[in-house]
Amino acid sequence: MYLLVVVIIGVAASRFQRTEEDFWVAGRRFGLGILVIANVAAIMHGGSILSGIAFTGAFGGPATTPFLAFAGGIAVVFFWIAKKLRRSGGFTIPDYMGDRFDSMTLRAWSACVVAFSSIIYLIAQIRGMAFILESLLDIPFLWGVLLGTVIFVFYVALGGLLAIVWTNIAQFIFMWVGLLILLPPLLERIGGWTSVMTSVEVVSPGWTSLTGTGWTGLYMISWFIVWFVAYSTRIEFVTKMYAARDDRVARQSLPWTALLIILFLLYGIIYLGAAARLLVWDQIGSPDQAFPVMVQMLLSPTMAAIALTGIASAAMSTTDSLLLMSGSAIAHDLLRKCHDEPKGIVRDERYYLKVSRITIVVIGAIACLCALPDMALLLQIVSYAVAIVGSAFFFPLVFGLNVRRISSEAALASSIGGVCVTVAWIIAVLLGQTWAKGLHPIIPGLITAGTLMLVVTLRTSPVKQQALDKFF
């Protein structure tokens, strides 16, 4: 029934798509309530529940859920990014990079980074969704991947951001209902928050401490930095600012977004992670099974299906945003802005709408094929995609929007240097190099990006005033 609902929404939303502005930023019509839901749904991915419960269950609650980093990252968007980004009137992050730094190279580079990292992220999300569909519908993993991909590609390709937001509202309700129906049986078995935290500390010493059951202080700090940068640069979240009715709505949505995410994760990850540690930890082969096993233990088959549908909703709500991001990077940024417009090629809006839809189908198919082979924990894949995006855009966004002096050469050097070092570090980790494993790839990436931005800015001239007028 849930899958049918999202398909119907996609068909209905397709009737409102006439221009690129309708498709990519839903005609910039979002009010406060809708934008808050869209923000939360874009951030709360399938991995945040499924892998989140596995992660907190294994390593401890406060250590693995850096709420301080989440709130701090969203505060950066609130104070330094949202207002100017919305006022600039673009569609995508590559639009910002191209306009602010008056550089076609930077626009094309940014589009490639967005497309590449979104596809990596998308692969993780499709796998998360397939795991859920596998247990929910009792079908093989392969069919879970295919079914999930076909459905969200269908509604995103037809309805664009409007379909995403309408489905996000449905997904938001499913997500909360799915998790909250676990609460009564859990309260009966293990008690409320304080009782669960006290019990889990007895069973697993260190679970409630800042460094968890086995992390070092240094690893915890780098984990906080990863998520701080992630929350201030997540493209599927920051891009939503463009869809706000005005810059005031864009900014006002942010404290509500931070509050809802923290409330959601306090229960959805920390309380449920502790419950999983107490109730099912001895019965599972891998931490990723914690949530499905707990659901089956506590609920009747019908109620368990509702709970798992809630998690599938969380997976789908990020996946659709990512698909739209990667589609916009290719159809809008690369084809229209970097190829057609500089060459004076004029095409009508229907042509770009058609290309956007075809691009989304092709990217969905590529991500679907890449999601089939077995791979590491979802959150690890997600954190690599986040690291690439963070090292590419953190400094150009935060400093580019607030310091006039930042030159296009500095932004380009910072973005390319940051991504190259991050990717090299990820490869070293994947190859099993012990020197690389102690530090998350985003840390050397950010240090390189920040240093290059500073050094190159001091040696080059600022962007010309005409380009800056839009932002200052």
Place this chain on the structure above:
Amino acid sequence: MILGLPIDSFILLLGLPAIIIAVMFYYSSKIKSEKEDE
């Protein structure tokens, strides 16, 4: 211990994020009144 958590965990998990969110809400309400002033 507060809510079953050690003090430092409580501050980092809930205390500081709550302060940051409260500051955002405060400035968010100011954006509204600036608009109304206009």
